[in-house]
Amino acid sequence: MLDLTYYMPTKMIYGPDCVKKNAALFPAYGKKCMIVSGKHSAKASGALDDVLAALKEYDIEWIQFDEVEQNPLLSTCKRAGDLARKESVDFIIGIGGGSPLDATKAVSVFAKHDIQDEEIYSRSYQNDHLPFLLIGTTAGTGSEVTPYAVITVDRDGRKKSVKDLFAEISFCDYRYTCSLSYDVTVATALDALSHCVEGYFCSKADTLSDLFAIQGIQLIFDVLTNAASDGSFTDKQKQKLYAASIYGGLVITKTGTSFCHSMGYFLTEEYQVAHGIACAVFMPEYLHRGFDYETKKADRLTYETDYTLGEMCSIIESFTDFQPFALPEAKRNALYELWKAADKFGSAPGEFTIEDAMEVLDRIFPIG
Ligand code: NAP
Ligand code: ZN
Numbered sequence: 001m002l003d004l005t006y007y008m009p010t011k012m013i014y015g016p017d018c019v020k021k022n023a024a025l026f027p028a029y030g031k032k033c034m035i036v037s038g039k040h041s042a043k044a045s046g047a048l049d050d051v052l053a054a055l056k057e058y059d060i061e062w063i064q065f066d067e068v069e070q071n072p073l074l075s076t077c078k079r080a081g082d083l084a085r086k087e088s089v090d091f092i093i094g095i096g097g098g099s100p101l102d103a104t105k106a107v108s109v110f111a112k113h114d115i116q117d118e119e120i121y122s123r124s125y126q127n128d129h130l131p132f133l134l135i136g137t138t139a140g141t142g143s144e145v146t147p148y149a150v151i152t153v154d155r156d157g158r159k160k161s162v163k164d165l166f167a168e169i170s171f172c173d174y175r176y177t178c179s180l181s182y183d184v185t186v187a188t189a190l191d192a193l194s195h196c197v198e199g200y201f202c203s204k205a206d207t208l209s210d211l212f213a214i215q216g217i218q219l220i221f222d223v224l225t226n227a228a229s230d231g232s233f234t235d236k237q238k239q240k241l242y243a244a245s246i247y248g249g250l251v252i253t254k255t256g257t258s259f260c261h262s263m264g265y266f267l268t269e270e271y272q273v274a275h276g277i278a279c280a281v282f283m284p285e286y287l288h289r290g291f292d293y294e295t296k297k298a299d300r301l302t303y304e305t306d307y308t309l310g311e312m313c314s315i316i317e318s319f320t321d322f323q324p325f326a327l328p329e330a331k332r333n334a335l336y337e338l339w340k341a342a343d344k345f346g347s348a349p350g351e352f353t354i355e356d357a358m359e360v361l362d363r364i365f366p367i368g
Pocket of ligand 2: 141194261279
């Protein structure tokens with residue numbers, strides 16, 4: 001039975017040289033823009049040069065805010081937004097991995113609204129922000145096509161999402177990911193895999209998100225199983241990983257994420273574990289649960305991808321460079337309170353509860 005509702009208003013332009021080939025789209029957004037990025041990736045990827053050439057061709061003035069850190073802080077987004085408002089920019093261009101792209105989304109709100117930092121969480125700003133264009137340089141978050149901005153709140157160091165912020169245009173050119181290091185390539189591939197796996201087995205999945213998820217899962221496992229022993233990926237493999245990351249973004253645009261993300265956040269917030277690795281720590285548990293409770297979907301996944309549950313888990317574990325540790329009881333109890341209040345487990349397979357979450361946590365991180 002066809003079961004499907006899907007909303008993704010972003011114009012996605014996919015393929016090599018898509019910025020250069022579509023430079024004529026830029027002037028529709030105004031005469032002055034702010035480029036939001038981290039310190040190095042915009043330049044290192046080649047994306048910044050392509051954007052600057054397009055802006056020059058159409059006489060568009062620009063300023064750059066290149067201070068976005070990994071796991072961007074709300075205060076950084078607010079600072080950039082205030083600057084954009086002061087400089088009267090018409091639109092924002094985000095270049096980078098998930099961190100600068102998510103920051104761009106929040107900047108687009110602060111640039112239009114002179115509000116306090118955390119007020120951004122108090123209402124939806126759908127279609128009530130400066131227009132923004134996104135150019136991804138990692139093959140992981142799929143933030144180019146999702147409506148989420150995952151921002152770290154300065155007050156408590158916790159990650160919290162702003163929703164309903166879609167880009168006007170997303171330029172997707174896998175060649176911008178070719179400058180990524182091996183470690184970031186692996187961590188971001190695991191993030192994209194987690195989006196596909198969590199979305200596939202969660203209760204919000206539908207016909208279309210399942211198609212995207214299976215495509216993404218297949219591509220990522222194929223690349224990881226054929227990765228060279230010298231720790232490098234070919235450009236063709238990076239092309240596949242980038243496609244998979246977009247599939248993953250399209251999946252979570254429909255389904256949202258599930259317990260690998262909500263449980264993994266504390267590893268990034270408190271132990272500086274890369275986002276994709278933090279999700280991968282919980283992914284084998286999630287897959288087991290999916291195979292236990294969604295048996296038809298599990299059979300379909302194995303049939304279509306040709307990977308068994310055991311094979312999937314061992315590939316993930318072999319790429320997850322992380323050693324679990326004993327968790328002090330006080331920290332465990334604090335997580336219990338945090339997760340109970342956030343109530344973010346509803347969509348995981350088998351009506352996953354906070355008690356189930358603690359059981360998973362205790363299995364991976366014994367109380368120390
Ligand atoms: P990232 O934090 O954006 O970047 C990680 C590192 O890779 C940075 O040092 C960055 O440099 C560098 N880098 C990026 N692209 C590069 C390139 N092409 N060449 C060389 N270096 C490059 O990593 P990410 O994994 O893409 O993003 C993670 C963030 O996204 C987290 O905050 C996570 O919570 C969020 N996220 C968002 C969504 C969503 O739907 N919005 C989904 C999942 C995760 P620079 O510092 O110079 O940029
Ligand atoms: Zn993620």
